[in-house]
Amino acid sequence: MMIKRLKIQNIRSYESLDLSFDEGVTVVSGVNGSGKSSLLEACFTCLFGSKTLDRDFVLSDIIRKGATRASIMLEFEQSGHDYSIEQTFRNDPEKGRASNTSAVLKKDGEIIFDQASRTYEAIRSLLNMDEEAYRNCVYIRQGEIDVLINSKPKDRQKMIDDLLRLGKLEDYRERASSARIGVGRHQRDAQRRIKEVTAEVEGIEDSKPAERLAKLRSRSKELEDSISSLNEKRDRALSLKDETSKRIAGYRELADKRASVLEQIKELGGKKTKAYAQIESLSRDIDSRKETIEKTEAKISEMRSKLSAEDADIEAVISDIEDKERSMRDKLSGINRDKAVIEKEMSVMSSSLDENSKQSELLEKAGKQAEEKMTSTEDEIKKMQKMISDSGEKRSDVLSRIESMSLTLEKLENIEDIFDLVNDQLKNLHGQEREISVKIADLEEKIKKSGELLDKGKCPTCSQDLHGSAIEENTRADSLKVKEFTEKLSELKKKQETLESKLGRVKDARVYRTQVEDLDKEIKSLNERISDHKKLLEEYQTGMEDREKQKKELLTQKSSLEESMKELKTKLSQMQESMLTAQKEHKDLLGLLEIAKEVRKSTLEVEKSVSDMNKMEERITGVREMISLFDGQIAEKKADATELNKQMGDLDIDELESKLKNYEIALKNITTEIGKLTTEREGVTKQAGMVESELKRLDELKKLLDVLGNRAEYLNAVYEDAEGLEAMYMRVRAELRSNNIGLLDSLINEIFAFMYSNNAYSHIRLDHEYNLTVFEKDGTPLEPKLLSGGERAIFNLVLRCAIYRLLSMGMSGEGSGLPPLIMDEPTVFLDRGHVQQLIKLIDMMRDIGVGQILVVSHDESLIDSADNVFTVEKDPISNSSTIYAK
Ligand SMILES: Nc1ncnc2c1ncn2[C@@H]1O[C@H](COP(=O)(O)OP(=O)(O)OP(=O)(O)O)[C@@H](O)[C@H]1O
Numbered sequence: 001m002m003i004k005r006l007k008i009q010n011i012r013s014y015e016s017l018d019l020s021f022d023e024g025v026t027v028v029s030g031v032n033g034s035g036k037s038s039l040l041e042a043c044f045t046c047l048f049g050s051k052t053l054d055r056d057f058v059l060s061d062i063i064r065k066g067a068t069r070a071s072i073m074l075e076f077e078q079s080g081h082d083y084s085i086e087q088t089f090r091n092d093p094e095k096g097r098a099s100n101t102s103a104v105l106k107k108d109g110e111i112i113f114d115q116a117s118r119t120y121e122a123i124r125s126l127l128n129m130d131e132e133a134y135r136n137c138v139y140i141r142q143g144e145i146d147v148l149i150n151s152k153p154k155d156r157q158k159m160i161d162d163l164l165r166l167g168k169l170e171d172y173r174e175r176a177s178s179a180r181i182g183v184g185r186h187q188r189d190a191q192r193r194i195k196e197v198t199a200e201v202e203g204i205e206d207s208k209p210a211e212r213l214a215k216l217r218s219r220s221k222e223l224e225d226s227i228s229s230l231n232e233k234r235d236r237a238l239s240l241k242d243e244t245s246k247r248i249a250g251y252r253e254l255a256d257k258r259a260s261v262l263e264q265i266k267e268l269g270g271k272k273t274k275a276y277a278q279i280e281s282l283s284r285d286i287d288s289r290k291e292t293i294e295k296t297e298a299k300i301s302e303m304r305s306k307l308s309a310e311d312a313d314i315e316a317v318i319s320d321i322e323d324k325e326r327s328m329r330d331k332l333s334g335i336n337r338d339k340a341v342i343e344k345e346m347s348v349m350s351s352s353l354d355e356n357s358k359q360s361e362l363l364e365k366a367g368k369q370a371e372e373k374m375t376s377t378e379d380e381i382k383k384m385q386k387m388i389s390d391s392g393e394k395r396s397d398v399l400s401r402i403e404s405m406s407l408t409l410e411k412l413e414n415i416e417d418i419f420d421l422v423n424d425q426l427k428n429l430h431g432q433e434r435e436i437s438v439k440i441a442d443l444e445e446k447i448k449k450s451g452e453l454l455d456k457g458k459c460p461t462c463s464q465d466l467h468g469s470a471i472e473e474n475t476r477a478d479s480l481k482v483k484e485f486t487e488k489l490s491e492l493k494k495k496q497e498t499l500e501s502k503l504g505r506v507k508d509a510r511v512y513r514t515q516v517e518d519l520d521k522e523i524k525s526l527n528e529r530i531s532d533h534k535k536l537l538e539e540y541q542t543g544m545e546d547r548e549k550q551k552k553e554l555l556t557q558k559s560s561l562e563e564s565m566k567e568l569k570t571k572l573s574q575m576q577e578s579m580l581t582a583q584k585e586h587k588d589l590l591g592l593l594e595i596a597k598e599v600r601k602s603t604l605e606v607e608k609s610v611s612d613m614n615k616m617e618e619r620i621t622g623v624r625e626m627i628s629l630f631d632g633q634i635a636e637k638k639a640d641a642t643e644l645n646k647q648m649g650d651l652d653i654d655e656l657e658s659k660l661k662n663y664e665i666a667l668k669n670i671t672t673e674i675g676k677l678t679t680e681r682e683g684v685t686k687q688a689g690m691v692e693s694e695l696k697r698l699d700e701l702k703k704l705l706d707v708l709g710n711r712a713e714y715l716n717a718v719y720e721d722a723e724g725l726e727a728m729y730m731r732v733r734a735e736l737r738s739n740n741i742g743l744l745d746s747l748i749n750e751i752f753a754f755m756y757s758n759n760a761y762s763h764i765r766l767d768h769e770y771n772l773t774v775f776e777k778d779g780t781p782l783e784p785k786l787l788s789g790g791e792r793a794i795f796n797l798v799l800r801c802a803i804y805r806l807l808s809m810g811m812s813g814e815g816s817g818l819p820p821l822i823m824d825e826p827t828v829f830l831d832r833g834h835v836q837q838l839i840k841l842i843d844m845m846r847d848i849g850v851g852q853i854l855v856v857s858h859d860e861s862l863i864d865s866a867d868n869v870f871t872v873e874k875d876p877i878s879n880s881s882t883i884y885a886k
């Protein structure tokens with residue numbers, strides 16, 4: 001197999017990629033996380049679909065984050081054909097749920113499978129391996145470098161067996177074994193059946209079925225004969241019985257007929273009697289009717305005389321009265337209408353009258369009220385006039401007082417100014433008085449002190465003699481001043497008194513003036529009020545006059561209303577009279593109409609009775625005719641009865657009936673006998689049937705025994721074959737396994753010798769139980785798990801390459817059918833020297849014909865020796881990987 005092209009869309013770190021591959025060694029390099037391993041994983045997933053997912057992974061993990069759709073397409077060549085697989089996926093990034101929407105496999109451009117599990121199966125058989133084998137043999141995944149070494153021998157055996165298709169042989173062997181076991185079961189079944197059938201055959205033969213059958217058959221024949229002779233007897237008895245029955249029936253028929261004829265005669269007699277009774281009742285009816293008619297006719301003529309229409313046509317009379325009645329009714333309703341109009345008018349008038357008297361009353365009341373008001377107003381005017389004259393007197397009093405003060409009202413005009421002036425002068429005098437009093441007090445104090453000093457005669461501090469000094473002089477001057485001031489003071493007091501009495505008068509005058517003014521104001525306001533009241537009085541007066549006028553008008557209206565009312569009353573009573581007359585006339589007319597209608601009704605009744613009577617007479621004639629008909633019929637029936645009597649005369653019915661009874665008893669006995677015999681015969685036939693089926697069964701069982709014998713023989717042969725086959729598969733597998741293990745062991749050692757460059761170990765052994773053992777130089781065996789990390793890596797690479805080679809040897813054309821050898825970071829644990837050895841190993845693999853080797857590695861030396869190099873980069877901004885070819 002050779003990979004030619006990989007195209008991916010939205011897988012892991014790739015948004016889109018289209019990469020072509022060549023043969024030889026291809027190295028993919030790039031920094032951590034750039035997307036190298038993703039490339040190998042994409043190839044893997046494309047080949048095996050979702051089967052490649054590990055426990056911890058789900059489908060949506062391999063789809064680029066956020067993408068809703070993804071696809072991988074891988075083109076490869078296999079055994080001269082071009083193949084392509086395309087896997088497409090749908091993804092729900094929010095729910096993290098993805099699904100494989102299609103898996104299409106094409107061969108040479110034509111779709112051969114388009115359904116996931118079919119495509120998977122096709123790839124598995126095309127590559128001769130499933131995803132497990134792919135991983136164990138061709139695809140050395142990153143971090144899985146020592147899986148093979150660490151696994152248990154049992155698992156290793158299974159894996160290698162599977163790779164070499166030895167597992168199939170084991171399947172076949174198991175199938176052969178279970179076939180053998182199954183056949184064994186059938187063998188035992190067959191033997192058991194043979195034993196059972198043989199026992200049953202013997203049982204049947206012991207009971208001698210053929211003899212039993214012959215006996216039953218002869219008994220059946222005997223019974224047959226007896227039954228047929230009895231049947232003959234029975235037929236004879238039956239025909240006798242039938243004949244007698246017929247004769248009895250004939251007799252009975254005649255007797256019935258005769259009875260019915262007699263009955264009919266009786267019936268006809270009855271009918272005749274009824275007819276006579278009918279005639280009688282009809283005649284009675286006619287008589288009573290005649291009587292009624294006479295009575296009614298008398299009544300009619302009496303009524304007609306009342307109507308004074310003895311011979312006139314009653315319909316004309318009725319319509320004449322009806323006309324009169326109708327016109328009378330019209331007249332009455334006319335009167336009624338007029339009456340209602342007048343009554344209406346009267347009621348309107350009486351309410352007008354009421355209204356009129358109500359208004360008069362109102363006017364009267366208003367008049368009285370106005371009069372009262374007028375009197376009270378006049379009283380008030382008088383009161384106020386009195387008050388005015390009182391105030392006038394008071395005023396002249398005050399005026400005379402003012403005059404006594406020799407003042408006039410005009411002079412009093414500026415009394416306020418005078419008052420202010422006098423007041424100011426008084427205040428001024430007070431001020432001077434206080435000033436002089438203080439001065440006097442000061443001088444008296446000084447005089448007192450100087451007096452005291454002069455009494456002692458000398459100065460208390462310097463003891464100088466004071467007599468004749470300035471002090472004596474000053475004291476004298478001061479005493480003079482005191483005297484002067486005292487005089488001035490008494491003068492001031494006098495002036496003050498005069499001013500004070502003047503001020504008293506001014507105050508009085510001021511009071512008077514105010515009094516006069518107040519009185520003037522009062523008089524003026526009283527006068528105004530009097531004139532207002534007078535105006536009011538005038539108004540009341542005009543009101544009075546208006547009302548008088550209105551009263552007069554109301555009176556005129558009242559008398560005219562009363563006049564009209566009287567007239568209407570007279571009219572109304574006239575109308576009432578004419579109405580009474582009309583009503584009486586109308587009632588008379590109604591009475592006449594009733595009589596006329598009664599005449600009409602009675603006349604009609606008489607007519608009807610007459611026609612009824614005629615009909616009854618007709619019926620009587622009819623009934624008479626019927627009676628004569630009945631008589632004829634009765635005569636006929638009597639003749640029939642005589643004839644029937646004659647026919648019945650010569651038959652003895654008692655004898656016939658006793659014969660019939662005898663026949664019936666005989667018949668019953670014969671039938672019972674036949675029944676018994678028939679039952680016995682049926683029993684015999686049944687037994688014979690049973691014996692026959694026993695015989696048949698015997699026959700079948702014998703045939704079955706033959707068949708079972710053959711089957712047992714055949715099963716024995718098959719059992720032996722299966723045993724042989726099982727042993728053969730076992731042998732072949734053991735041989736193949738030991739051959740392969742031998743070959744694998746030598747391949748491992750060959751590659752190990754090539755790859756391993758240190759000196760510690762001599763060789764490796766893979767034994768028949770698939771145990772791997774490493775031997776040290778001195779022959780000490782070691783389990784692989786004891787080796788160092790790097791040694792384990794080397795060891796694993798050796799093992800893988802050996803397996804790959806072993807497989808490729810099994811394929812024609814040296815490995816062309818195998819997928820490329822794929823390694824993801826194989827140098828991780830290797831030292832420099834072994835990296836070089838790895839390069840050599842890869843070269844060797846290429847040289848021995850491995851067409852394509854894919855290696856992911858960042859190791860420069862590996863890159864150097866590659867045929868093709870790809871560099872992977874991931875753009876940190878878009879987070880998508882790109883690949884460049886070098
Ligand atoms: N489903 C996904 N969607 C988007 N990016 C993903 C998804 N799965 C993995 N990646 C990213 O893909 C990148 C490449 O991973 P990959 O394993 O291919 O790296 P690598 O080149 O093999 O690195 P190393 O040298 O470390 O093995 C990782 O950095 C990871 O973040």
Ligand SMILES: [Zn+2]
Nearest residue numbers: 459461462463
């Ligand atoms: Zn002194």
